Amino acid sequence: MRIGLDIGGTKTDAVAVDGSDKILGRIRRATGHGDEAVVTDVVDSVRELQEEAGFDFSDVRSVGVGIPGLVDSTKGHVLHAVNLGVESLDLAARAGARLGVPVAVENDVKAAALGAAALRGSDARSSMAYLNLGTGVAAGIVVDGRIWRGAHSTAGEVGHISVDPAGRLCTCGQRGCIETLCGGGALARAWGHPGAFPVRDIFDAAEGGDPEALVLRGDLVRGAAAAVRVLILSTDVQTVVIGGGITALGTRLGDGIRTALMTDADGSPFLRSLRLDERIELLPSGSPAAALGAALVGVHAPEQEIAIHG
Structure with missing residues (x-):
């Protein structure tokens, strides 16, 4: 046991x-x-x-x-x-x-990556990244059934890759990190309204046409898409499994990320050839x-x- x-x-x-x-x-x-x-x-x-x-x-x-x-x-x-x-x-x-x-x-994220690989039945020769979208953003990478840590155990720290030098200030001291776009904590601070699940409130308000919510929802899916791109382009994993508290949004989140990936690939034959939108999966909410x-x-x-x- x-x-x-x-x-x-x-x-x-x-x-x-x-x-x-x-x-x-x-x-x-x-x-x-x-x-x-x-x-x-x-x-x-x-x-x-x-x-x-x-x-x-x-x-x-x-x-x-x-x-x-x-x-x-x-x-x-x-x-x-x-x-x-x-x-x-x-x-x-x-x-x-x-x-x-x-x-x-x-x-915890590296452990979740290993568990996600086991739950999806990945064979020992496969490669997979687990992208955790929660209060913060981080990833764990599993290659040949083992956690890939990197030289200093920071492999997968995609949340602190800056994609917009003029963007929001991140807790790490940089501006425009991926985490400032799709981290639950950063989105809650930007939204500024009380609520048990601010990211869901943002999506609900965006569907109602709220201009601020539309911007924040766009940030979330663009940030998550950027994280997927970074993981696949830097490690060429076969699949990115997305988990964390924000996945409680279900298909609203998954469809948004896939749409963002396809939109970003519209002007790039190279990105289209990678079929990034087909290489992501959402972990079911509440997964162990x-x-x-x-x-x-x-x-x-x-x-x-x-x-x-x-």
């Missing part, structure tokens, strides 16, 4: 996975704030899953954790997980000591990709992590 946890700023999604990668149990619980609360979340999530799925704790082989921030996956150390109130945390060591089983830690990917990370050493087994 392997346990995978996706620790987000407000909730933790956890799954129990058997030896054939079948999810036997799943829970969601509120996420705590601060070092001790995050460690306790890991421990309590495992215990709750044990009750939910009815397995013996002695059957647990490993626990994998996907978490935002800068993650040293070799040491299981987390830096700058700001939304969780974590500045520097030896999560693997502290949680492992309390659970008595090996704990592995990975960046991140938690499943964490479970797969947990059972393998970093140099051996494989999305698909057998």
